[in-house]
Amino acid sequence: MGHLITVATCSLNQWALDFQGNLQRIIESIKKAKLAGSKLRVGPELEICGYGCLDHFLEDDTILHSWECLSEIIEHPDCQNILLDVGMPVKHKSVRYNCRIIIYNKKILLIRPKLSLANDGNYYEMRYFTPWKGVRVVEDHYLPRSITKIMGQKTAPIGDALISTLDSALGCETCEELFTPQAPHIAMGLDGCEIYTNSSGSHHELRKLHTRVELIVSATLKSGGIYLYANQQGCDGDRLYYDGCALIVVNGKVLAQGSQFSLNDVEVITATIDLEEVRSYREHKSRAMQTRDQPKYERIEVEMSLSSEVDEIDLLLHPSPARAVVYNTPEEEIAYGPACYLFDYLRRSKQAGFFLPLSGGIDSCATAVIVHSMTRLILRAIQLQENPQVLIDLHRICGESEGSTWEPKSPQEIANRIFCTAYMGMEKNSSPETRKRAADLAAIIGANHLDFDIDPVFDAQVKLLTSTTGFEPKFKMYGGTKVSNLALQNIQARLRMVNAYTLAQLLPQINGRREGAPGSLLVLGSANVDEQIRGYYTKYDCSSADINPIGGISKTDLKSFIHWASQKDNFGIGLLQQFLDAPPTAELEPLTEDYVQGMTYNELSVYGRMRKIDKLGVYGMWEKLLHVWGDKLSPQQIYEKVRFFSWNYAINRHKMTTVTPAYHMEAYGVDDNRFDMRPFLYPSFEWAYRKIERSIKQMGAAAWIRDRDVDKQPQTSEPNALLLSAILDTQQDEAETTIPVAPREVAPRPASVAARIDRRSKQNYTKECFKLNFGLSGD
Known part of the structure; x- marks a missing residue:
């Protein structure tokens, strides 16, 4: 008997509850796997x-229809003589489980929960399923009639x-199990398992793929083995895009990798592997010693090799x-992930295209460029x-009649048929x-563009308000x-x-869409x-969309x-530099030279990550920022920033309950649907504010002493700069610029203050502050 095996795994663009379509894609993947010579498909x-x-x-x-689909797979002639690992929900003893079904030649070998x-995050599997009873626990399941x-x-x-x-051993590991401290592949490998299958529903998140790949590689790096990773790919009806990237890894080395973003519905990857390489890789005494006391798994034998x-x-x-x-x-993730998602959303919603209010700012510009990326991907696939x-x-x-032979020649030609934009100015x-x-x-991306002013409607609304109430509202500058x-x-x-939705409904008809072709935009x-x-942003403004x-x-x-x-090597839209160079403005009031929102976007990202990823409240955020921003800002200034952010967050949280469904991409997202569930009616954070104020006061009565700029205004004395200086061990120049502070500016400190402080006194003071505030020695 030989020892070279060919195995296959895949990424499928499945759609929740699309049993017919899902079944077709599964069978197509099995056909492709067999055509490549594989005897195992995951x-x-x-x-x-x-x-x-x-x-x-x-x-x-849902369970009934899943069994019905499985029966068609079992009977299908193209699904014979290949070991299949298929996923579906199963109800056992009135309990729902997320399961793998292992099939060979019309026989269910194992149901693996x-x-x-x-x-965590977007995942709520325990709402629907129950974890299996335990490792190595096996029972009998009575199959449907x-x-x-x-x-x-x-x-x-x-x-x-x-x-x-007849020639190897295979075990299942499903998605989350790979991410746990006691991942099943370790125990399975010590009991002689050579092939691990991992079936996942892992969604895209910026910079997340590295973590996933590193875990898969490390799974076989220590104890050897063959790891087959399968994943969904595409939008299956929610805010998530599953980003594929099927993998085949052997002994810590990647042999095959699927695409992360694609318009393909079925993508199968295969690799040919020498089983003897796995066995020789495991020839280590330390591993052999650990296998001695390893509890044994029940083995399900199948007469195939x-x-x-x-x-x-x-x-x-x-x-x-x-x-x-x-x-x-x-x-590239931003360019291709949302673009693939949009095409799935568009074709599955059976609509006629997209409408975008294009303001001339960065955000709507980015959305337009993502649509352009989508048209480029469509053209490439064709x-x-x-x-x-x-x-x-x-x-x-596009509303083409049946039998049409039209094929687009450029992304702009596609955009001209499915993408409309409008500048709605004042x-x-x-x-x-x-x-x-x-x-x-x-014009560059090929969109149908409208340009008009909404002054008549705006003036009519103001006139209606004035005639109804007798009050004439005015802009602040007037x-x-x-x-x-x-x-x-x-x-x-x-x-x-309002204008956006009206145009989205009527523009296909206005632009001559074929009569009888359904769909609006x-x-x-943005x-x-x-x-x-x-x-x-304004509740129910252009942030309200589909x-x-x-x-x-x-x-x-x-x-x-x-x-x-x-850049020329990418999309080559040189005009985009103008969007980057332009000052940000919502253009909702007569223009002035200054336009601020009280904090920078970099600061907002910091707050977002601390709030969601680090799971910090107001006090915890301030405490951590002492170490992050302490070399540029005093504790009082950091407090003011945190308080300003938390106040704005609290009074605006209600907006998230109606915000448009968004493509999930960032780990600190604020989607109210299920990713970031919080109240939308907040009290003030007075308890946390007072604790911060007590901490600042407790740190001492000396001045904020630093070899750099500090706040000169007589608000609160802040001697804990001494503490932070020693903790961070930073040496700042007198001329270093400080971060802009809201709501007040930072003034330079007289150099004479610093002259009175030597290094030794700083160290002594730091120790005392540590003892006072943290109960530590400070050494």
Whole structure:
């Protein structure tokens, strides 16, 4: 018997509850795996029903239809003579489990429930499923009568067991289990398992792929083995994009890698592996010693071999060489992830295209460039003939008649058929520069662009308000109050939303869409994650849309993406540099030279990460920022910044309850749906504020002493700069610039103060502060 095996794993663009489509994609992947010579095919987590069914998992219909699909797979002629690892929910003793079904030639060998459920961030598996009873626990599961009728099999083992072929042993590890401290592959490997299958439903998040790949590589680096990773790829009906990247790893080396972003519905990767390489890799005494006392797994034996059953050497079969892992840059992730998501959303919603309010600013510009990226990907898929379904879907989206032979020749030709933009300005408030930038960008990417002012509607609304109440609101610069100034801005913003939806509904008809071709335009939003944290947008303005492709992306990353897209080697849109150079403004009031929102985007990113990722409250955030910003700001100034942010966050949190569904991309996202669940009616954080104030006061009565600039205003004495100086051990020049502080400016400290402080007194004072505040020695 030979020892070279060919194995296959895949990425499938499944759609929650699309049982017919999901079944077709599963069977297609099995066909491709067999065509490549593989005798083992691994699929994504819950691939039959789709991973994103959410509360539909609680319906027995979902399980019923999954069994019905499985019966078709079992009977299908193309699904024979290959070991299959398929995912679906199973109900055992009235308890729902997230399971793998291992099948070979019309027999269910094992139902393997998930041991550790994902229940963080966007994952709420414990809402629908229960973890399996324990490691190595196996019971009998009584199969549905429909399955028994087909196979004559009444029961199947359910639990944590291994599959033994004639030439190797295989074990399952499902998604989250890889990320746990006691991952199953360690114990399985010590009991002789050589092949690990991991079926996942892992969604895209910026810079997350590195972590996933490193875990998979490390899983086989220490104890050897073959690791097959499968994942969904695409939008399956929710805010998440599953980013594929199927992997085959052997002994810590990557042999095959699938794409992270693609318009393909089915992507199969294969590798040929020498089993003897795994066995020789494991020839270590320390590993052998650990296997002695290793508890044994129950083995499910199957009369098949993954390798050739003859001893003759096949000269045409070669082990696959190792290859370097391909990672996309964050800018490429922004360019391709949301673009693929938008195409899935568009074709599956059966609409006619997209409408975008294009303001001439960075955010709407970024959304437009992402749509441009989508049209580029569509054109590439058509030209390379990677997936015939792309052209079929495009014909339907564009309203082409049946039998049409139209094929686009450029991304602009596609955009001209499916993408409309509009600049909705105000004569007094809008600048010629933003108007021109919007028009120029639309022309470059091929969008149908409208340019008009909403002054008549705005004036009519103000007139109606005045005639109804007798009060005439005015902008602040014309003598109005802050309240009236804000109200006038909000009127403009909300009028744009109303106009956006009206145009989205009527533009296909206005532009001559074929009569009888259904569909309107999907409205795109353009609010970034930092502005959502801050609440820096109007409720029910243009942030209200059907989908927001940039709602999970920080302003800093968006700017990097725009710069990337401007480069000749990428999208080559040189105009984008003008968007980067332009000052940010919402253009909701008559223009002035200064326009601030009280904090920088970099600061917003810091607050967002501390709030969500570090799980810090107001006090914890201030305490940590003492060490992050302490070399530039006093504790009092840091407190003012934290208090300003927390106040804005609290009063604007209600906006997130109605915010447009956004493509999830950032780990500190604020999506109210299920990722970031918090109250929307907050009290003031007085308890935390007082604790901070007591801490500042407790630190001492000396002046804020530093070899640099400090606050000169007589508000609160801040001697803990002495403490921070020693902790951070920083040496700052007198001329160093400070971060802008809201709400007051930083003034330079007289050099004479520093002259009175020597290094020794700093060290002594630091020790005392440590003892006083933290109960530590300070040494």
